[in-house]
Amino acid sequence: MSDKFQGKYRIKSARLQNWDYSNNGLYFVTICTANxxxxxxxxxxxxxxxxEIGRLAxxxxxxxPNHFPFVELDEFVIMPNHVHGIIIINKPNDGGYNDKRNVETPNLGVSTITMASEKWNPxxxxxxxxxYKRICTINARKIHTNFAWQSRFHDHIIxxxxSLQRIRDYIINNALRWRDDKFCDE
Incomplete structure (x- = not known):
């Protein structure tokens, strides 16, 4: 059964339900433009x-990392209608998951947060x-007033x-495979 918010059906989150997305770790993200x-x-x-908008993105x-000093960036690529990148959350003295390349999924039987609270967890x-989407949108709309992102983004915990090397290779070679890319609508 689907949930409703303000009288409209909502798609359930694709996020790993019992994972705290502020944990130290490596995250592969894909962010698509609207339509x-x-x-x-x-x-x-x-x-x-x-x-010009691509240069802004x-x-x-x-x-x-200038705005989130605990973030490191790994490989990323700006594509015609999406962005792929690896974001490393590396907070000092986090108390867990300090080996960022070998993240163990916590006990999935116990949820430490709810999805509503995770969304705005500093x-x-x-x-x-x-x-990121906010600052891109503000500036991109000065160039193209209809610029917009899809409301969600895709993520994968590395x-x-x-897995890290496979994703790096995918990102590095993404432009070479554009015609075969699932995000290519040409």
């Missing part, structure tokens, strides 16, 4: 050519992505070095 509009540029000969992604992945 997969090609705001960020074009792929030419297997290389991404950033538009690139600039603001690189600035995330330092959580959701807050980081929300602020649990080991093998």
């Amino acid at each position: 997969r509009e090609l705001y960020f540029g074009d792929i030419v000969n297997g290389e991404m050519q950033l538009s 690139n600039k603001f992604w690189k600035e995330i 330092g959580s992945l959701g807050v980081i992505i929300n602020q 649990r080991n070095d093998e």
